[in-house]
Amino acid sequence: MAVTLADVAARAGVSSATVSRVLNGNYPVAGSTRDRVQRAVEDLDYVVNGQARGLAAATSDLVGVLVNDVADPFFGLIASAVQAEISDASAPGGGKLAVVCNTGGSPEAELTYLTLLERQRAAGVVITGGAVEGAEHSAAVAARLARLAESGTRIVLCGRPPLEQPATQIPVATVAFDNRGGARRLTEHLLSLGHRRIGYVAGPADRTTTRHRLEGHRAALADHGLPATGPAVDRLTVHGSYDRSSGYDAALELLRREPTLTAVIAANDTVALGVCAALRDQGLSIPDDVSVAGFDDLPFSVDTAPALTTVRIPLQEAGARAGRLVMGRQTAPPGGLATIRTELMVRASTAPPRAGSA
Amino acid sequence: MAVTLADVAARAGVSSATVSRVLNGNYPVAGSTRDRVQRAVEDLDYVVNGQARGLAAATSDLVGVLVNDVADPFFGLIASAVQAEISDASAPGGGKLAVVCNTGGSPEAELTYLTLLERQRAAGVVITGGAVEGAEHSAAVAARLARLAESGTRIVLCGRPPLEQPATQIPVATVAFDNRGGARRLTEHLLSLGHRRIGYVAGPADRTTTRHRLEGHRAALADHGLPATGPAVDRLTVHGSYDRSSGYDAALELLRREPTLTAVIAANDTVALGVCAALRDQGLSIPDDVSVAGFDDLPFSVDTAPALTTVRIPLQEAGARAGRLVMGRQTAPPGGLATIRTELMVRASTAPPRAGSA
DNA sequence: GCCAGAGAAGAAAGCGCTTGCTATCGCTTG
C-alpha cells in the first residue's frame, strides 16, 4: 500500500494534521518539527494523494484544454503554450496538469469533455478553436460553462468569439484572434497586386472562424468596389475541412469553375499546401500562374516552396496569455475580451498576375 | 454547492448506496428503482465527483502522456492517437482523460511530471520520445516507474527503448520504433544512388534515438566497405537539436567542413527543412547539387519542394497501440516489446549525385 | 507571583463516494 500522511506522521512523531501543515506551509509550524517532518517525508518517499487532497480542500490540479486536434500544429502550439504556463511550479498556484481533450470539432465531444472536466472538478478550462455556430449548441455549452463557473472553475476561450449576450453573466475571459482583419489585409494585398479573380477555399461552413475570415475577405472586395455577395463571388468560394486533401480537391473545383483565376486564398496553411499541390499537378506554377495564400503562419509555411504568404497569428503568445488567465495570474481586460492582432506575412507565393491575364 | 449523491438519493427516495450502484451498474438494482434514480439524476443534473470516487474506489480517470513538446507534430500525432484511444467511452474502462506533459526533453521535468502523475494516482502513463542516456537518470526514472507500477499504474513506453536490465522486473510495455533499420535503409538508398560523401545532421548527442539512427547509418556505411568510424566520418557528422534552425546551422557547418558533399541526412524532417533552406541560400539546388533526406515522414514532408525523401514512422498507429496497451485493452507481446517497422519513402529530394562530383 | 495571550500541536469532523456486510421480503422446497 502507498505511504499515507498517517505513516509520515507516525514516523515523525507528530499528528497527521501537523504533517499536512508542513506540506502546505499555510500554518505556523516550529522549525524543529518542520525539519523532522520533512525528513520523514523523504525517508518514506511520500507523495500526497491528490484525490484525497482535492476532495478535502475542494481544489484540483487539473486544467482542461479543449482543442480540435492536438496533432494539428495550430492547436499543438496553443496547447503547448498553455501547458507551459500552467505547469510552471514556481508561479503562484502553479504545477497544474493540462488535460488535453481532442474534440475533433464535434459539438457533442465538446460537451462530453466539459462534463468529464466538471466531474474532475477542474480548476480551469481553456477552450480553443472556432465554435460551431448554432443556437442549441451555443446554449448547451453556455449552460455547462455556467455550471463550471459557478463551481469555481475558471474559463478562458482562446481563438473563439466571446459567448453571446444572454450568457454574458458567466465570467469568461476571451482571447480572440482578429480573423476578420487578417483576412481583409490579405485580400487587400492580393487586390493591390492586381488580382481580380480570387478563389477562396473556406473552412467548414458552420464555424465562426470560417465566417469571420470570409467576412474580412468580402469586406476587402467591397472596399475595392468588387461584388462581395451574389453568385459571382459564391462561385469563387468553396467550403471544405481544415486538411490538406480538402485543399487539393477545392483547388481543382475552383479551377473547374473558373479556369482563369489568378489567386487562391486558403482557409489555413495546411489547406494552402493542398491547394499548391493541386495547382502544381495541373501544371500551373506558383506564383507565376496563380498566387496562393494561407492563414495562421504555421512553422512549416516558411519552408514550402515557394514560401507561403499568410496571415500570422501569434499562437504561442495567445496560448500563454490564455494560460495566465486561466490560472488567475493575469486579470482579464475590461469586458473580458482581448483581441490578438494578426499580421500579414508576404512571402513568395503571391505575386502580380501575369500581364495577359488581368 | 454542487449536487451530491445524497441529494440524488433523497430525491429518489433511496439510499446513496443504491444511487452509486445504479450509476456504476455493478450490482443488481430493480428496474423501477433504477428508473427513479435515473430520473433524479437528470432532474438534478448530477455529475459525480471524480475525486471522491477515485478516493473511495482507488481508481482514476487520468492517463499521463509525457512528450517532449506537443507543438511538434511528431509528438502531437502520437498524443492525439493515444488520446483518441483512451477517451473512447464505448470501450471497456474508456472515457479516460489524457494529461499531456511537455518535458521539453529535460530529465528533471520528466521526473517532476512522473511525481505529479503519481500524486494523481494516474491509471496509466505513456512516455514517448527517446530517452536521455545516463545511468543516474535511467535509474531515477526506473525507480519512479517501479513505484507507479506497484501502485497499479500501467506504464507504456512509446518510441523509447525498453528499460534496462536491472529494471526489467517492472511490468512495462514498450512500443519501439525501428530507428536503426530505418536509418540503415535510408543510407543504403543514398549509397545505391552513388553518394559517397554524405553529411549527417544528428539530433542531441545524449538521446537514444539519435544514437540508434546514427548506428543504422554507420552500419550501412560499413556494409558498403566505407569507413564507419574515425575522424573521416566524424567530420561529416554534426549534432544539433531537433529544430529547423539547428538544421540550418548544421548544414552550413557541414558545407564548411566538406564543400563537396553530395547528400545530407537530417535527424528528422523538421531539421531537414532547415538543411534545405541553408543549401538553397548557398545557391545549391536540391537534389541536383545535394540530396537531402529526413526522418519521421511528418505530414508536411510531402509538400515541401522538392518533396522530402524520408523514413516513415507510423506514429498514429504507434500511439493508438500505446493507448490500447495503457488501457489494458490489448496485451503486450511476449517480452513486452513491440517494434514498429519504419518504411523508406523515396521522394524527390534525393537523386544520384551530379556526374562530375562522384 | 499570577494571569492573559500568543504560538504550536492535536483531536476529530467532515469532503463525496464505494462496498462489505446485514436486513428484509416474497417465494420455492422438502
Next chain:
DNA sequence: CAAGCGATAGCAAGCGCTTTCTTCTCTGGC
C-alpha cells in the same frame, strides 16, 4: 408449514486529506 434462498436495499465503515476548534505550553506584563 418451516426452513432456505435469491434478489434488493440500506448501514456504516472507511478512502487520505484539510481545517476548525481545542488544548497545552510557554512568555511577558503588572
